[in-house]
Amino acid sequence: MRRAIALSAVSAIALAFSVSASNAQTSEFSGFYLGVHGGYLDFDTDTPIEMDGGVIGAHAGYNHFSGPVLLGVEADFDWSSASYSQGDAFFRMAVDTEFVASVRGRLGWLASRNTLLFATAGYNWSELHASTTFVGFGTQTKTTDVGGAVVGGGVEYKFSQDFSGRVEGLHYWARNSGDDIGEIDVIRAGLSYHFK
Numbered sequence: 001m002r003r004a005i006a007l008s009a010v011s012a013i014a015l016a017f018s019v020s021a022s023n024a025q026t027s028e029f030s031g032f033y034l035g036v037h038g039g040y041l042d043f044d045t046d047t048p049i050e051m052d053g054g055v056i057g058a059h060a061g062y063n064h065f066s067g068p069v070l071l072g073v074e075a076d077f078d079w080s081s082a083s084y085s086q087g088d089a090f091f092r093m094a095v096d097t098e099f100v101a102s103v104r105g106r107l108g109w110l111a112s113r114n115t116l117l118f119a120t121a122g123y124n125w126s127e128l129h130a131s132t133t134f135v136g137f138g139t140q141t142k143t144t145d146v147g148g149a150v151v152g153g154g155v156e157y158k159f160s161q162d163f164s165g166r167v168e169g170l171h172y173w174a175r176n177s178g179d180d181i182g183e184i185d186v187i188r189a190g191l192s193y194h195f196k
Contacts, residue, residue: 028158029070029116032195034060037166039188041082043097043174046182051097053082055186061106070108070118077101078186080126090135098127098143100172100184102150114158124150124172126184146181148173156192166190 036058043051061074078100085094104122111117125147133139154168172184 028161028194029063029110029156029164030065032060032062033164033192034058034195035166035190035192037076037078037188037190039186041078041080041097041100041184041186043082043184044182045174046180049084049095051082051084051095053080053097055080055082055100055188059190059192063106065110068110070106070110070116072106072108072118073104074106074120075101075103078188087133092133094131096129097184098129100124100126100186102170102172104150104152116156116158116164117153118156119151119153120168120170121149121151124148124174124184126172126174128181144176144181146174146176148175158194162194164192164194166192 036056038054038056041051041053041055045051055078057076057078059074059076061072063070063072065071080097080099082097083094085092087093102122102124104120106118106120108116108118125145128144128146129141130144131139131141150170150172152168152170154166156164156166158164167189168187170186170188172186174181174184
């Protein structure tokens with residue numbers, strides 16, 4: 001009985017891997033792709049300043065499969081409307097997150113012929129623009145470049161021969177000259193075109 005159960009389990013595992021391999025062979029995720037995306041950004045700084053707003057951007061990458069396993073690379077750029085401001089009749093301060101960009105590796109699993117689950121990690125950089133206005137004395141501005149690690153994950157679905165849709169979440173660490181500036185969370189949905 002134990003031998004029969006063991007043989008059944010081995011057969012089931014072999015069947016699962018053969019199905020996944022078949023999916024990988026027939027999937028059209030492989031190769032270069034280009035797309036657009038949009039979503040929501042929340043920037044929690046290490047000060048009382050917290051910014052949130054929309055993001056819209058573009059991404060490009062390359063997918064390679066080894067069986068059902070994805071090994072890929074992707075670059076993306078997001079324009080952001082996230083901002084913070086405060087002030088009164090005599091003083092005003094504003095901080096904007098101008099953009100967020102990253103270059104990342106992707107590791108994934110082809111769950112079915114048209115469904116891809118993936119994790120991603122890499123490096124990000126973004127730009128902060130701050131302005132301080134004193135009524136009667138003018139405005140001072142400062143631009144700060146920040147960067148750090150980024151990790152995330154998501155799911156992608158191929159709904160036609162050329163196009164796929166995705167939903168993903170990304171978490172960024174923002175640092176400047178070795179100092180922690182804060183952390184950024186982005187949730188976004190995207191559409192990609194896959195080149196033949």
